[in-house]
Amino acid sequence: MATVGVIGAGVMGKDVAITCAANGYDVILSDHDPAVLAAAPRDARQLVRKFRMMSPTTGSWKADEILGRIRFSADLGDLAEADWIVENIVEDLAAKERLYLDLRDVCGEGVKVAANTSCISITKLGAALARPEDVVGIHFMNPVPLLECAEVVRGFHTSADTIKRAEEFVGSLGKRSIVVNDMPGFVSNRLSHLFMNEAAFLVHDGVAEPEQVDAIFKLGYGHRMGPLETADLIGLDTVVNSLNVLYEEFQDSKFRCCPTLKKMVAAGLLGRKSGQGFYTYSAR
Ligand code: NAD
Numbered sequence: 001m002a003t004v005g006v007i008g009a010g011v012m013g014k015d016v017a018i019t020c021a022a023n024g025y026d027v028i029l030s031d032h033d034p035a036v037l038a039a040a041p042r043d044a045r046q047l048v049r050k051f052r053m054m055s056p057t058t059g060s061w062k063a064d065e066i067l068g069r070i071r072f073s074a075d076l077g078d079l080a081e082a083d084w085i086v087e088n089i090v091e092d093l094a095a096k097e098r099l100y101l102d103l104r105d106v107c108g109e110g111v112k113v114a115a116n117t118s119c120i121s122i123t124k125l126g127a128a129l130a131r132p133e134d135v136v137g138i139h140f141m142n143p144v145p146l147l148e149c150a151e152v153v154r155g156f157h158t159s160a161d162t163i164k165r166a167e168e169f170v171g172s173l174g175k176r177s178i179v180v181n182d183m184p185g186f187v188s189n190r191l192s193h194l195f196m197n198e199a200a201f202l203v204h205d206g207v208a209e210p211e212q213v214d215a216i217f218k219l220g221y222g223h224r225m226g227p228l229e230t231a232d233l234i235g236l237d238t239v240v241n242s243l244n245v246l247y248e249e250f251q252d253s254k255f256r257c258c259p260t261l262k263k264m265v266a267a268g269l270l271g272r273k274s275g276q277g278f279y280t281y282s283a284r
Helices: 011-022 034-052 063-068 076-081 093-103 122-127 160-172 188-204 210-221 227-234 236-250 259-266
Strands: 003-007 026-030 070-073 084-087 112-115 135-140 149-154 176-181
Touching (some): 003 076, 011 026, 011 034, 011 063, 011 070, 011 084, 026 034, 026 076, 034 063, 070 076, 076 093, 093 122, 112 160, 135 160, 149 160, 160 176, 188 227, 188 236, 210 227, 236 259
Parallel strands (some): 003 026, 026 070, 084 112, 112 135, 149 176
Antiparallel strands (some): 135 149
16 A cells, blocks of 8 residues: 655644554654644544544544554655655645745656645646656645545646546545546535624624624534634634635635634634634643
8 A cells, every 4th residue: 555645733734644544554644843742642642533433434443553654754855665645734825835935856657746735726736846747736625534525637738647646545545536626625625614704794793603604604504613613623824824825826805714713712712722713722
């Protein structure tokens, strides 16, 4: 089985790492923050235990087996042996471009690079690597082990072979690929960030409390989660960063970020991952 190098051990990186390992891949999980990396084995084990209880697909997951396939490394050079690299670092173009420039020295011929970005152009990221034809967007949905599709994003230079390999990779994780063309926010986040942001504005304007906004989506529209619960799950910092990318790229005021969201992030209220967002969480 191939080796997957996963960069970024935050909310998405850990989910991607355990999903790949559960499906038989050897995984190298990397992060530049020593504290994040030190906590990652324990966090990943807890996630495996949590997902075991959440669906029949993940019900047979064995923590020792999955953790046994994941190596944790601070050294980007270790990813040289990977066949796939899945990048999940912070939603910041400059940070991602710096990382992709470093990856030029790491990725050999034939290595495919998947950017798991919410909104950033795959074409821009591809331009930072020597072979942009090998770069593709694979926008995994959160929580990765439970959701049934990934948005596969074709950058300007992404080759047909890379798209085919991405579809095979996503399929090997038990998910359907939906292939779309590159444009900031793709399909999913161009839509979802509008309603999450507008939901935050409803709270900001004093129209409704968060649980009322979410209840209307769940009870009235039959959605599994409301927009503010979803924002908390994603991470409010990532939501703000994504809105800023959309605003900047489209130069359209419909993507202007709600001041309450910015204020919450400045105050350290990041949603589930910090224990407090629109709601309070006892366990992260
Ligand atoms: P996060 O903040 O939880 O984690 C990001 C991690 O990247 C952190 O651990 C940080 O230390 C690490 N990092 C930052 N710069 C790095 C570098 N140069 N090298 C190595 N590690 C580095 O963020 P997240 O929610 O996991 O999001 C990661 C990416 O996935 C973002 O681009 C985001 O838009 C995208 N995404 C997020 C979600 C979601 O629901 N959170 C869903 C789909 C896609």
